[in-house]
Amino acid sequence: MAGSPASHPTRADRARCAGSRxxxxxxxxxxxxxxxxxxxxxxxxxxxxxxxxxxxxAARWVDRHDRLQVNALSRPDSSAVIRETGKELDHA
Known part of the structure; x- marks a missing residue:
């Protein structure tokens, strides 16, 4: 995420992660x-x-895995996405 370390993941961040799947x-x-x-x-x-x-x-798998790993959210940011998505689902 481009913001400060304390910033929360945005919908665009969540969409980027979903797209990587x-x-x-x-x-x-x-x-x-x-x-x-x-x-x-x-x-x-x-x-x-x-x-x-x-x-x-196998080489394609390794290359794709490396690219996904580089673009992955940090653990704290991933946790924030999961929490926010859970809140959204609870209020849906």
Whole structure:
């Protein structure tokens, strides 16, 4: 957020976060690089885990994850968004 550290997330901040979910990135993207330089990615759902051995796909996951992480709100700002959204839902 562009404001001071004490500023609260705006609707635009919440919309930006919601828009980032459209990236179709697995929830968690641990990656491993083996001694032969092979890159693999791993993610899981409630039902099972997925090992992605295609290096190009794994690299895209890592790149997208890095970009999302850089653009993510801080923990305090994320908590503020959750609290504000909860208040809005309680008053809807």
């Amino acid at each position: 459209r990236a179709r990135l697995p929830a968690a993207v641990p990656s491993l690089t083996f001694p032969n330089r092979a890159l693999v990615g791993y993610t899981e759902t409630l039902q099972r885990g997925y090992l992605e051995q295609d290096a190009e796909t």
